[in-house]
Amino acid sequence: MFSELKFPVPWGHVAAKAWGPSEGHLVLCLHGWLDNANTFEKLIPLLPRDCYYVAMDFPGHGLSSHRPAGSHYHFLDYVSDVRRVAAALQWRRFTLMGHSMGGSVAAMFCFLYPEMVDKLILLESVGFLLAPEDTEEWLESKRIVIDKLLSLEAKPQTAKAWSPEAALQRLLEANGHLTAEGGAILLRRGATETPAGLVYNRDMRVRTQIRESLTVEQCVKLLQKPQHRVLIIVAQDGLLTPHKIDSEHYFAKALLEAFESTLKEHIQLVEVPGNHFVHLNEPEMVSGIISNFLMAQSARARL
Numbered sequence: 386m387f388s389e390l391k392f393p394v395p396w397g398h399v400a401a402k403a404w405g406p407s408e409g410h411l412v413l414c415l416h417g418w419l420d421n422a423n424t425f426e427k428l429i430p431l432l433p434r435d436c437y438y439v440a441m442d443f444p445g446h447g448l449s450s451h452r453p454a455g456s457h458y459h460f461l462d463y464v465s466d467v468r469r470v471a472a473a474l475q476w477r478r479f480t481l482m483g484h485s486m487g488g489s490v491a492a493m494f495c496f497l498y499p500e501m502v503d504k505l506i507l508l509e510s511v512g513f514l515l516a517p518e519d520t521e522e523w524l525e526s527k528r529i530v531i532d533k534l535l536s537l538e539a540k541p542q543t544a545k546a547w548s549p550e551a552a553l554q555r556l557l558e559a560n561g562h563l564t565a566e567g568g569a570i571l572l573r574r575g576a577t578e579t580p581a582g583l584v585y586n587r588d589m590r591v592r593t594q595i596r597e598s599l600t601v602e603q604c605v606k607l608l609q610k611p612q613h614r615v616l617i618i619v620a621q622d623g624l625l626t627p628h629k630i631d632s633e634h635y636f637a638k639a640l641l642e643a644f645e646s647t648l649k650e651h652i653q654l655v656e657v658p659g660n661h662f663v664h665l666n667e668p669e670m671v672s673g674i675i676s677n678f679l680m681a682q683s684a685r686a687r688l
Contacts, residue, residue: 390439392473397450399470401441404429410679411479413471414440415487417509418594419587421447423574424484427567428664431672433679441470443487445588447574457534458594463490464497471501480679482506484664485624489513493597496607505615506675509623509661513607516598523598533593542589546582562623562661570665608652615652616678618671620659653678 390401402422410433416424422440429438442449443463452458467490471479481502483491488510495502495512505512517523547555549572556568556575563571576583599607608615619625657663657670664671 392470394444394450394466394469396444396453399441399444399450399466400448401439401470403440404438405434405436407437409435409437411474411476412436412438412679413467413476413479413481414438415467415481415483415491416440416443416446417485417487419446419591420484420571421574421586423447423570424662424665425482426570426665428668428672428675431668432676436679439470439474441466442574443490445591447586451588452590455538456590457530458588458591460490460595460597461493464493467491467494468498477501478503480504480506482508482675483510484508485510485661492607496610499610504678506678507615507617508664508671509618509620509625511604511608511617511625513604514596514598516600527595530593530595534590537589537593544584546579546584547576548582552576552583552585560662562666564662564666567662567665614678614681616675617652617654618663618674619654619656620661620663621656622659623661623663 387402387404390403392399392401400422414422414425414429416422421442425438425440429440432438444466445451445458452462463486467481478501481491481495481504483489483506485508488507489512491505492507492510492512495505517526553565553568553572556572557563557565560568572583575587576585655674657674659667659670
């Protein structure tokens, strides 16, 4: 069983769900881009029951409030949201688990507030996005974000209502890694039922988010920084497939070499069958690995 939580913020509230005993080991769970807290719905019941899991909806996602009018969705603002939720829960030290974009947010929080994180679990994420090598490409990506936001403001769109079947189909067409069951689970928190049909909850501006990208050298230095343990799980058919590391833009050769040398001392990199949503589609593929990692806790997080 789970409970619903709501944390006040200056522009509204951040919503979350919680599982387990509140006095247990603390684990904060962060979902991916355009998803919501339900991404962990099938996984958490398979994890150690003596932990207290809180999965938050990032602003503009799920049941959380949208950011104020005129605002961008900056990557570092998501990191601030994690800090707000931790403060509201009065958590001093805890484990962070993030999927995809949530993993990038979790890692950046870990780098900025290392004293607050005892362990870091990244699902289909290495904790950051690599910056384009071409400076002009990097500049163009920033310009596109600004122009898209201004375009949305100039032509505000009325939220469209969909039948449950059409809403699910649209979600699945946009994400080939989701199963019908997984998509339906995300929709339960990602859409609201109205007399006209289902309306997606997410803020359209989320698609214009400003990301923080780093060079390979910065990535390696940051990954060497954590003094606690890190677990990275990648799927064979996901977005970070290890055997394609040299040819994919997510990883660079220098980063792979760092994993094989200095980083392996405190970073556990595991490849599992499945795709980008393996934790939702086939949670048993990762639950044992995560459970062992959590149970190996050397120093319990305390309130």
